Amino acid sequence: MTQGNLLRQILEYGNRPNPYPLYAELRKTPVLNEGDGAYVVSTYWEILSLLHDPRVSSDPHNLAVPGGPGFDPNDESSLPPSFIRLDPPEHDRLRRMTNTSFGPPHKARRIHEMRGELDEIVSGLIDGIGSTDRIDLVEQFSYPFPVTVICRLLGVPREDESRFHTWADTLAASLDPMPGEDPTERNKIAQKARTELGMYLAGLIEERRKNPQDDMLSELANLKGPDGSMTTMELLSTSALLLIAGHETTVNLITNGMLTLLRNPDVLQRLRDDPKLAVPIVEELLRFEPPVQLVPNRTTLADIEIGGVTIPKGASLWLVVAAGNRDPQRFKEPERFDPDREDIEHLGFGSGIHSCFGAPLARLEAQIALSELARRLVNPRLLEDPPEYRQNAVLRGPRHLPITCDEIRP
Amino acid sequence: MSVDGYLDRLKRDGRIVVVGASLAGLRGAETLRDGGFAGTLTMIGDEPYEPYDRPPLSKGVLLGKATADHTALPRRRALDAEWRLGVPASGLDMAAKRVRLADGDEVEYDRLLIATGVRARPWPHEREAALDGVFVLRTRDDATALQKRLADGPRRVFVIGAGFTGSEIASACREREIEVTVAERGAAPLVGALGGVVGEVAAQMQRENGVDLRTGVMVTGLEGDSAGRVRAAHLSDGSSVETDVVVVSLGATRNTEWLAGSGLGAGPRGIACDAGCRAFDIRGIVTDDIFVAGDVARSPHPLFNYQFLSLEHWGNAVTQAETAAHNMLCESVDRRPHMWIPAFWSSQFGVNIKSVGVPSMGTEIIVTQGSLSEHRFAAVYGFQDRVIGAVTFDDARWLPFYQQLIESTAPFPPQFPTVDRRPEGARPVSADFPDPSVPTHGPTVTLSGYSPADRRITFTPGRH
Ligand SMILES: Cc1cc2nc3c(=O)[nH]c(=O)nc-3n(C[C@H](O)[C@H](O)[C@H](O)COP(=O)(O)OP(=O)(O)OC[C@H]3O[C@@H](n4cnc5c(N)ncnc54)[C@H](O)[C@@H]3O)c2cc1C
Numbered sequence: 001m002t003q004g005n006l007l008r009q010i011l012e013y014g015n016r017p018n019p020y021p022l023y024a025e026l027r028k029t030p031v032l033n034e035g036d037g038a039y040v041v042s043t044y045w046e047i048l049s050l051l052h053d054p055r056v057s058s059d060p061h062n063l064a065v066p067g068g069p070g071f072d073p074n075d076e077s078s079l080p081p082s083f084i085r086l087d088p089p090e091h092d093r094l095r096r097m098t099n100t101s102f103g104p105p106h107k108a109r110r111i112h113e114m115r116g117e118l119d120e121i122v123s124g125l126i127d128g129i130g131s132t133d134r135i136d137l138v139e140q141f142s143y144p145f146p147v148t149v150i151c152r153l154l155g156v157p158r159e160d161e162s163r164f165h166t167w168a169d170t171l172a173a174s175l176d177p178m179p180g181e182d183p184t185e186r187n188k189i190a191q192k193a194r195t196e197l198g199m200y201l202a203g204l205i206e207e208r209r210k211n212p213q214d215d216m217l218s219e220l221a222n223l224k225g226p227d228g229s230m231t232t233m234e235l236l237s238t239s240a241l242l243l244i245a246g247h248e249t250t251v252n253l254i255t256n257g258m259l260t261l262l263r264n265p266d267v268l269q270r271l272r273d274d275p276k277l278a279v280p281i282v283e284e285l286l287r288f289e290p291p292v293q294l295v296p297n298r299t300t301l302a303d304i305e306i307g308g309v310t311i312p313k314g315a316s317l318w319l320v321v322a323a324g325n326r327d328p329q330r331f332k333e334p335e336r337f338d339p340d341r342e343d344i345e346h347l348g349f350g351s352g353i354h355s356c357f358g359a360p361l362a363r364l365e366a367q368i369a370l371s372e373l374a375r376r377l378v379n380p381r382l383l384e385d386p387p388e389y390r391q392n393a394v395l396r397g398p399r400h401l402p403i404t405c406d407e408i409r410p
Numbered sequence: 411m412s413v414d415g416y417l418d419r420l421k422r423d424g425r426i427v428v429v430g431a432s433l434a435g436l437r438g439a440e441t442l443r444d445g446g447f448a449g450t451l452t453m454i455g456d457e458p459y460e461p462y463d464r465p466p467l468s469k470g471v472l473l474g475k476a477t478a479d480h481t482a483l484p485r486r487r488a489l490d491a492e493w494r495l496g497v498p499a500s501g502l503d504m505a506a507k508r509v510r511l512a513d514g515d516e517v518e519y520d521r522l523l524i525a526t527g528v529r530a531r532p533w534p535h536e537r538e539a540a541l542d543g544v545f546v547l548r549t550r551d552d553a554t555a556l557q558k559r560l561a562d563g564p565r566r567v568f569v570i571g572a573g574f575t576g577s578e579i580a581s582a583c584r585e586r587e588i589e590v591t592v593a594e595r596g597a598a599p600l601v602g603a604l605g606g607v608v609g610e611v612a613a614q615m616q617r618e619n620g621v622d623l624r625t626g627v628m629v630t631g632l633e634g635d636s637a638g639r640v641r642a643a644h645l646s647d648g649s650s651v652e653t654d655v656v657v658v659s660l661g662a663t664r665n666t667e668w669l670a671g672s673g674l675g676a677g678p679r680g681i682a683c684d685a686g687c688r689a690f691d692i693r694g695i696v697t698d699d700i701f702v703a704g705d706v707a708r709s710p711h712p713l714f715n716y717q718f719l720s721l722e723h724w725g726n727a728v729t730q731a732e733t734a735a736h737n738m739l740c741e742s743v744d745r746r747p748h749m750w751i752p753a754f755w756s757s758q759f760g761v762n763i764k765s766v767g768v769p770s771m772g773t774e775i776i777v778t779q780g781s782l783s784e785h786r787f788a789a790v791y792g793f794q795d796r797v798i799g800a801v802t803f804d805d806a807r808w809l810p811f812y813q814q815l816i817e818s819t820a821p822f823p824p825q826f827p828t829v830d831r832r833p834e835g836a837r838p839v840s841a842d843f844p845d846p847s848v849p850t851h852g853p854t855v856t857l858s859g860y861s862p863a864d865r866r867i868t869f870t871p872g873r874h
Contacts, residue, residue: 048810052811054828301829
């Protein structure tokens with residue numbers, strides 16, 4: 001196997017169920033020049049250091065060869081970039097403003113206070129499973145759960161929730177890089193979804209400006225603080241970001257989580273006996289099977305020397321966080337799923353200024369989901385292993401997870 | 411008898427004594443147990459409390475958000491130690507390997523860990539210091555007493571010294587909507603630790619938050635009323651400020667008096683030790699059974715010209731204690747140096763301040779990200795054309811990068827653009843530290859290796 005095509009192999013669908021041997025291969029060259037201006041970084045310390053390096057930009061305008069997934073600088077119709085694709089100070093301003101209605105120090109308890117509602121949604125979904133012969137955990141549980149949650153958090157009316165599935169699906173798919181493939185067609189479809197979603201949200205924002213409710217959209221729309229207010233366009237791209245990011249990722253965290261637990265029945269049993277174990281289990285999952293496997297959208301503003309390689313200015317960086325998470329230089333027995341691990345500073349949520357905004361929510365959702373599934377499903381078993389995966393190599397997770405169980409406990 | 415045999419016996423049934431039962435003492439003891447030490451462990455502490463955490467004392471506790479008795483340090487593991495709390499160690503017999511206690515008892519050791527830290531430097535005039543309403547802030551009891559007084563709603567609090575602790579106290583007062591005056595001998599708050607450029611930002615923050623900040627002045631005296639309560643502070647510019655609470659925040663003195671005459675290399679600057687935390691005796695010979703860690707220690711750092719650094723940093727206390735404990739239980743080839751990069755945090759006026767390296771060694775500073783005027787920035791300090799320190803205000807996520815620059819002695823000024831480089835960061839300016847020959851108080855990092863700085867320790871403002 002030549003190294004030059006390792007990245008391609010990782011993106012190849014056939015390797016989706018188990019990309020980890022390829023990641024191990026990748027780590028042999030911590031900083032790998034893929035030849036077309038792309039540099040793939042796969043070891044823990046190198047990734048961590050680049051995530052904290054102010055010479056690494058998230059703004060696609062800084063790429064020597066513009067392009068990349070989901071980005072078309074000439075498309076005037078598209079929303080302005082959300083803060084995930086911006087650098088400071090614009091990034092900081094938007095993220096900070098968004099945080100005023102989400103997390104500490106302003107809304108320290110917003111997520112905490114959703115606990116009751118999250119419990120209810122989870123119970124409702126499990127109650128509604130029906131036949132236990134063949135449960136598709138994705139369709140029946142891990143997909144609807146976070147979508148419902150993010151819609152409620154933002155303030156999307158329940159009757160509109162289903163329309164989001166379609167938009168979010170399309171947009172998440174567009175984040176999937178396919179080197180070599182002409183991205184035009186996919187970008188066009190994604191752009192259309194973005195525009196539709198944007199128009200819908202614009203209407204909703206308008207309505208929330210007039211009649212504020214107790215939801216994030218109302219707060220963001222009416223925000224006036226030291227950073228000023230968000231323009232409507234900024235608000236649109238921010239809420240679109242929250243919807244998409246708060247969505248596919250958590251679906252995969254929960255699905256990968258259940259899959260891993262079913263492959264490790266002793267851990268599943270321990271979780272059933274002690275729901276508090278959900279906390280370390282979810283942390284270990286974020287290391288072991290992170291929902292975001294690689295971060296493809298960074299670029300260098302200067303020559304950066306790292307791992308014995310000089311990455312030239314303007315190069316496109318692929319940070320393979322899932323490979324870093326299993327770097328034996330960093331973690332003892334990295335290929336073992338071990339919820340008792342104490343030293344677990346994983347890269348599952350990234351790190352640095354772009355570290356996952358929704359982490360507190362994602363953690364709580366996954367903890368509640370997994371402990372409830374463990375408690376209520378009696379003798380659950382996988383019907384297919386490995387299950388069928390989604391196309392996406394970045395946001396990696398099963399498309400379906402067929403399982404069965406003896407009964408569903410009340 | 412092989413050294414191997416000695417270590418095995420030490421681990422199995424030796425006696426280890428830890429003097430100073432606070433952060434460094436506790437983490438050291440825990441590391442000893444983790445490292446397989448199964449013998450007798452004695453923890454000696456002069457405070458009556460189990461180990462507790464100090465940073466919250468000037469933050470959450472003063473705000474009334476946490477009480478001082480809720481700052482107990484979380485335990486990493488069960489210790490199985492003999493606790494001698496509320497009794498100071500009063501002497502050390504190195505030849506007999508014994509620690510004397512103030513209550514007359516003696517404890518024998520095979521290995522000793524000294525972690526007695528520092529204490530607040532009191533107001534130098536004893537009678538004025540004894541006035542009701544005059545406080546220092548170092549211990550749980552100090553914090554409880556001060557917080558009670560703040561809760562009574564004083565008309566004004568007067569803080570002497572605008573180092574980190576003094577600034578945090580001022581911040582807590584403002585958050586409680588208490589009027590506060592801060593008197594600082596230097597040109598700005600935090601100048602000793604971070605220099606004048608950053609000090610100016612700290613000054614702005616104080617003033618914007620309604621602190622009556624007086625810089626370039628000394629407090630010449632405290633005045634009491636007939637009932638022995640403090641009522642005013644007098645300043646060197648001839649002014650005076652009426653106040654009913656005074657907090658003396660003039661830095662710290664190392665707790666080494668109990669070692670006087672022991673033959674250990676301990677003095678007002680702390681206890682000198684090698685990079686492996688082994689204490690020196692007064693002849694400059696390294697001991698093999700006495701280790702030191704935390705605020706009381708002074709150890710050479712290769713990255714900073716082998717200067718003996720004494721750091722009053724939480725993180726330093728933890729890692730130094732871990733290193734000391736590790737080294738106490740192993741052969742010389744397995745020993746590790748304490749090569750921690752100094753790092754410090756503070757939070758005041760809603761801003762999170764962090765630094766790495768030794769900013770106070772820097773002669774120049776350049777803002778690399780953010781902007782001073784927004785009070786949100788990252789800046790690096792240069793010393794002899796290399797990066798020696800860095801500070802962030804509300805921008806801490808970048809700090810690991812700057813730490814790497816320091817560790818790799820990267821050139822100063824940095825030659826690269828960053829994702830956020832606004833015009834003011836374009837060129838380095840003088841970091842504007844006070845002339846080291848002029849004593850100032852309260853620098854967080856004391857570079858006590860070079861003689862002019864030593865006078866900081868003996869300086870007592872207010873003496874005239
Ligand atoms: C108000 C306050 C706020 C702070 N905030 C921060 C911050 O934000 N960030 C940061 O990095 N650091 C901060 N620090 C500093 C940090 O708390 C210290 O670096 C840390 O406590 C050092 O630990 P230590 O164990 O070395 O010393 P100490 O915590 O001082 O402990 C030494 C102990 O030994 C005892 N002792 C002394 N002499 C004897 C004796 N003869 N016999 C027995 N016992 C004795 C002392 O009473 C004390 O209990 C703060 C400190 C204070 C006081």
